Amino acid sequence: MNRLFWRLLPLTLLALLAASAVLYVLFSRLYGDPLEDIARRQAAAQLFVLEHYIDAAPRDEWLERLNKVREVSPQRYELLPLDEALRGLSRAQQERLQAGAVVLDVAGRRLLRRVDLQGERYVDSEREVLRISGLPIDVAQALRQEALRWGVVALFLLVPLALWSRLHWRGLLALSRTAEAWGAGHLSARAETPASTSLQPLAQGMNQMAERLAALLEGRRHLLHAVSHELRTPIARMGFDLELLRDTDSPAARGARIDALERDLAALQALVTELLSYSKLEQTQLQREPFDIEDLLRQCLGAQELEGTARALQVQIAPDIGRMCGDAHLVARVVGNLLGNALKYARHEVRFSARTLPAGQWELRVEDDGPGIPEAERQRVFEPFVRLPQTGSLPGHGLGLAIAARGVALHGGAIQIEKSALGGACLVVRWPRGGQT
Structure with a gap:
């Protein structure tokens, strides 16, 4: 596997963890705690007995039905004072319990609900809370299922990521080898990457740059060769005229030699001017x-x-x-x-x-x-x-x-x-x- 994949792997896993945390918070604010919803579904049988059997009893038979359920149910049914039941609950759970709603304690595997709000079922019933303990709540199983779900998502995400990163990494290695070859002076080397990769435009740009550099160096080489050739002729003539100038005593001949030197010097000046103009255009x-x-x-x-x-x-x-x-x-x-x-x-x-x-x-x-x-x-x-x-x-x-x-x-x-x-x-x-x- 390539280094690119191992660098992307922790980032991908952290992104998935962050996504799961954000989803949990978002669902909790919009629809309530997902864990409590799972626990409520797992305790549906006990809630059904409470709401459709115990609560359906006439006022004077409510306690009698509660006792019958106690005798046959594996769960523990208790009546607690309201003040005692409120202890250990969060503020939101306390408010819900005070309002008469069912409060699920997922960690304690129990639920709490006030007997009633008006004291109609027995004396001081509005001050008591029914607590059912030992509910068949197993949130860990739901968490394992959720982890399995996210694991499958991660697997199907990481497999194509691994394939893509492998192809991408091979392209980067090819570009690196090409750059090293250029650094060693081999400008004829070219970056070869598949046309389907995202590195193809970069490879084309590098190849065009190499071609441009090679052309500039070749042009510079030809230019230096041509300049040396063009300069050699007037310099040779000037040297020849100087030799003749030393060997002559005739004023007319000396004047002719000086005129020839001036012409050669003007030719050299014109050549240098043209060379400067051309070189400026290369960088203008x-x-x-x-x-x-x-x-x-x-x-x-x-x-x-x-x-x-x-x-x-x-x-x-x-x-x-x-x-x-x-x-x-x-x-x-x-x-x-x-x-x-x-x-x-x-x-x-x-x-x-x-x-x-x-x-x-x-x-x-x-x-x-x-x-x-x-x-x-x-x-x-x-x-x-x-x-x-x-x-x-x-x-x-x-x-x-x-x-x-x-x-x-x-x-x-x-x-x-x-x-x-x-x-x-x-x-x-x-x-x-x-x-x-």
């Missing part, structure tokens, strides 16, 4: 505020036009595009990266369009007439530092689309690449106006 908390989508898109388009690009830019923004709740700075960064990417790879023309969609979404499309992106590479280009062979001669570090994809995901949207009607690539973004994740 969105500052959600409502903003006008059309105004933001117009600002992004104006910033691109200020760069003096010679490509033709066609813009189509729906007039009813409305407002969005999200991080305006991040949305502007996403739009700027997508638009800048299209302008960099386009030969002559870029199309930019935005419109509303059903179910509270809006869509952004950026198309170009450049070399396009092969279908097999359309998911990989959203990874950091991924650059296709046909774009290797163009400046960049392969972080623009990775930052854009992360920004779209943080707003609960999705980004995909399609074939453009212009012959190049078409990047499509769909996200909710509310920006829920």
